[in-house]
Amino acid sequence: MQFLCSQAGYRLVQFLEFSIKNEDTNEMLFQLKRPEIPLNWEDIDPAEEGRTVNYKFPISFLQAKNIGTTLTFAVGPKELSSFRMIERHYFRDRLLKSFDFTFGFCIPNTVNTWEHIYEVPALDEKTKKEMVLSPGQTVSDSFYFVDNKLVLHNKASYSYC
16 A cells, blocks of 8 residues: 555644544444553654554445544644645545545644534445445545645545445
């Protein structure tokens, strides 16, 4: 797997919690929480940080019209100016949706929570069926920028069952 930058960005920001829920039904679809907040940023080994996630969602995820996400992250000893994430979702190399989220300025040594509700792209039933029958062929790239410089690049794959 190829990434567009090193893992050094993990010395700037640590992702602590992430959840996804169907806003229309209030069904929690995914939830992940790190066991602890890093206390000493110098002890973080970026090479030990995961850069890929394999999501397994219920098929009901594909019926959702509105998804809510909550992200909790810790900022290290340096401020994050113009913190931004661009995320692109693909199925078999076809762009399904692109998201552009601006977190803005983040104060050093803080824990922040960011919530966003967005519309899920409309997919035809044939595509949804193919996505269910093709685990791992729905993928995403998440690009994180500070001051317009790419500092992190993560990848995810999706399966629906």
